[in-house]
Amino acid sequence: MIGEAGLGTASWVVARRGLRRTFRTPQIIVMGLVQSVAFLLIFRYVFGGAIDTRGTGYVDYMIPGVLTVSGLFAGMSAAVAVADDAASGYLDRLKSLPMPRTAVIAGQVLADTVRVALILAVTAALAFAVGFRVHAGWAAALAAFGLCVLFGFAFVWTFVALGLLTANPQAAQGVGFLALPLSFVSGAYVPVETMPGWLRGFAENQPVTVMMDAVRSLTQDTGPHTGDITFALAWTAGIIAVSATIAVARFQRS
Template sequence: MSALAHDGLAMTGRQLRRVRNTPGLAVLTQLMPINMLLFFGYVFGSALAMPGREYRSFLVPGLLVATAAGGLMNGMFQAAADTHRGVMDRFRTMPVSRAAVPLGQAVADLVVTTLGTIPLLLVGLAVGWRIEGGALDAVGALGLLLLFRFACTCVGMHLGLLTRSEDAAGQLGASSFVLPLLSDAYIPTDNLPGWLRTIAEWNPISAVTTALRDLFGNAPVPRGAAWPVAHPVAGSLAWSLALVAVFLPLAVRRYSRGG
């Protein structure tokens, strides 16, 4: 375990230096959700009638979760890039814990995500979003958000190690933008057709988004929804822990096997 911790910290540091050496990419990544908040909040917000609710307060939790789901694309691209460029092969020749390499990438991504969430929260407060629940509930909401980001990164790393190609990972990762659209991140699912509402409510993004809205005090839990959305905190934990339990070992195994 001490070897794993030592090697994991070294790999985390490598990933953080990677971010430091490409500050422009990091800034652009953080600006995207802020631009979406301003665009959706002011352009679409006036067109969406939500009785008893202000759309920007409804939107901010959804954008936080949609950004967390971006861990899928980020994890996929970074793992594929390291594999394609032979970095993973070099790591396998070194006396480094096999679990430390993917774990270090996921932890570094979590650190960057935590810091990157602050500007989005500040802009959300500036445009009228408020935390209307208790402080402990708000901390719990942020904890669920980061756990979900970690889970998405684990899924992305496994897929990136499978593709072994930056181009393929980029194209596959870009297609993941539809996942928040098939959820309640941007619009309520109440008026969707029955089959589409079922898909949206069993989307992990919907459970985490509903949990954040509930814990922040921004919107009540919808009635008559599928189990993950009707019990959003339990649903978020179940989805996130299941994804980590499945895909983190798969990523470690795939990295260890190579080829």
């Protein structure tokens, strides 16, 4: 009798398949990069001159928001990938193998998180090319980059859950764009103080703004970091806990 593969081993096998699919289909990475780069260039050179950031240069204000949002958007294709695997029967074949079912989801999340990290690294490099500068030391900057990757990891779980719930690539692609309100109704591109009062409450306390504030405080040395980072980590942990629970439960029942 063949024994069941361990969670770590099985997750890595599934992740390798996801990574091979990504690198054999470079459009997956290219489209994620195009979206991130487009936002960066548009807000840097088109809208930047018209937005008052109250003492902070707009490029230094905007880039932490762009990186935070890039981690969110880069995870959107995870929903389509998982829905496509479900529709094609690939996930059903994995269920018949002697491996923990959780490994199927964990492997997919790992592969997509690597893709998110690559997109964020290229976007960060371009940010420096257009004038972004770090004012709080490179250790803090690396910590900020790690927060962006972690935020992307959290939303990969969210999009994987959405992909499993829809089980249809077209529907999953449409559902993924629910992330748009989170990105634009936030402090990523404009100060939330400029928004109407009824909108400002949501913008100040939703996860994109919270994470962006932490990233901005680390890169720009805008004040004490501990509170911003703690709040951002709490939001991230909550997103992971809820999304992972839904994803695993849905996969177990399907």
